[in-house]
Amino acid sequence: MKFIRFPKTVIATIVLAASTVFADPVDVETIARGGFWMRDNHLRDVGEMLLYSNGSFIDAGLNYTPFSTQLPLRSEFGEHEGFVARQHLSVMASYLLENQSILTALLWFERSGWDGEDFLFVPHYNDFGLIRSVTTWGFAYTSPSSLFSAAAGMQHQNVEYVGDVYPAENDSLLYAWANVRVGWFSAQTSFHRTHLNMLRLSVDLEDRAVLGGASSGIKTYLPNFDLTMYKRKLDGFDEDFIRLTWEQNLFAQRLYGELTFDFPDDGFHSAAIKYYPDPSRFVGIEATCVRRRAVADNWDDLMFGWALELPILRIGYNSSYEYDHLFHAKGTWILEFHFNLGAIDNMLFAKGGRQAAPLETQQVKKKNTPNKSAETVPLTGDTGASEAPTKTITAKGVRYEKAAPANDSQGGN
Incomplete structure (x- = not known):
């Protein structure tokens, strides 16, 4: 059987090698801004998971690029071979109080960066490396009878090492955040001292069976909107823009469309079609399109990609998720070993699941x-x-x- 396995091994090696040869480098500027987007992605996930505040949730993942040519670094001195890594962990737990209200504790942690030497958890901290981590924690109080919840917490950004090619960065920053939800409407904000970083307004109209809503019918086809107003400092100047995301159930909570625009100048950012064989979302397939350079009226730089998500593995190529979460990674295969699971009472689902996984035992009565x-x-x-x-x-x-x-x-x- 060795002569059968050998051609398969050769073909797989050639495909993987070709994907690394034609990989695009990541920019110093993108890695330098990574902390801003790490904090924002945390709060976006927190706002979504607080919809499920009467349950528990865990999500752990690991990205690792094994080849030095897979995601090289581009700086003013040229291109440098190296490695990208990312680890993340999210935990949420709830406790039912005597008055039927719910107290929720949550913790989000992420560590990522680039280094010139191969590393998985311990980098070598060379001249072109940058490693940082962000920790988000907080508590939430939910009153199911009044459909009201309030949450608040802190974000810590810690820089382990900054190479010579990156702008100077504080080694430790502290941010405050808050989230208020009334019914299906929520507002979220983040501050650094007296500086407002962002304000997010969300409307989640779609019914979800795991939250006591309908599993079919017209209410499951209502849209979900997310409007985020960013106010960040870039090169000493305040850069303000608005990002609008529209998520729409297209068929039986299995097929979804997602569209993102940036205002007032940048326009189209990304679009995605996502298919889940089961509404619990343990398995998913997505086709995406993202514009790599935010230049108004520039439709020539669209990047198309896809991703396959399994219970313990995600495989992506040019997908918008990897682009937004891993320093604009593109032109190569990105693997993520991960595990995520949510639970409410006896219902199990993956992140963002609309219905419980079909795992319950059914009693069969014979005549x-x-x-x-x-x-x-x-x-x-x-x-x-x-x-x-x-x-x-x-x-x-x-x-x-x-x-x-x-x-x-x-x-x-």
Whole structure:
């Protein structure tokens, strides 16, 4: 069988090697701005998961590029071979109070960066490396009867190492965030001291069965909108823009469309078609389109990609998710080993799941099958238990019980 495996190995090696040869480098500027987008992605996930504040959730993942030519770095000195890594962990747990309100604790952690030497968890910190981490934590209070929830917490951004080619960056920054939800409307904000970083307004109109809504019908086709107003400092200047995201169920909560625009100048950012074989979202397939350079009226730089998400592995090529979460990575295969699971009561689902996974045991009733509880049936038409033997039907089978004769105590003649 070795001669059969050998061609397959050669073909797989050629495909993987070709994907690294034609990979595009990541820019120093993109990695330098990575902390801003890490914090924003955390809060976006927190806002979505607070919809499920009466449950628990865990998400852990690891990105690793094994080849130095897979995602090289581009700086003013040229291109440098190196490695990108990203690890993330999200945990949310809820506790039911005596007044039927819910107290939720949450923790998000992410660590990512680029280094010139191969590393998985411990980088070598060379001249072109940058490694940072962001930790987001907080608490939420939810009143299901009034459809109200409020959450607040802090974000810590810590820089482990900054190479010589990157702009100067504080080694530790502290941010405050808050999130308020009333019904299906929510508002979220983030501050650094007195500086407003962003304001996000979300409307989640789509019914979700895991939250007590409908599993089918017109309410499951209502749209979800996310409007985020960013105010960030870039090169000493404030850069303000608005990002609008529209998510739409297209068929049976299995097929979704997603569209993102940046205002007022940048226009189209990305679009995606996502298919989930089951609304629990443990498995997904997506086709995406993202514009690599935010230049108004420039439609010539569209990048098309795809991704396959399995319970323990995600494979992406030029997909918008990897582009937005991994320093605009493109032109190569990106693997993520991950695990995520949400639970509400006895319902299990993946991140963003609309319905519970079909894992519950169903009882099958057969025709003419007796109940497990014992049933006593007389062998004769007389119902007197002392005058006739009886048959007892149990779950294990049939046994006979013989009643004692009425004159047994008087002796025989």
